[in-house]
Amino acid sequence: QVQLVESGGGLVQAGGSLRLSCAASGRTFSSYAMGWFRQAPGKDREFAAAISRRGGNAYYADSVKGRFTISRDNAKNTVYLQMNSLKPEDTGVYYCAASTGTLFSGNYSYTRNNEYDYWGQGTQVTVSS
DSSP, X not given: OOOEEEEOOEEEETTOOEEEEEEEOSSOGGGSEEEEEEEOTTSOOEEEEEEOTTSSOEEEOTXXXXXEEEEEETTTTEEEEEEOSOOGGGOEEEEXXXXXXXXXXXOOOSOSGXXXXXXXXXXXXXXXX
């Protein structure tokens, strides 16, 4: 089992930047694909970005592509989300998630909520206009 703790959220003006961090417990961090999801008020939780176990592949939602960058440091058990050119529509609670890739058989896209085993508590990001 792994515990995930997000940090780095806050209030920022449109056009600004934030860097989110997610620290994971345990010694098997490199065995998990990692993702960032977000949930705006009154909306479902949606995919933002994901990264493969060794960091060689990254995936982004169209809405954040070119503005957000996901990265990981397996030596520090931490995954990051660098968010630039923030927009008011980026406002929401941002969740870190870990996937073992074993919840079900079949192909994983790592863009869906049900592909992830573990979730953090979330960190609030508010972008003012």
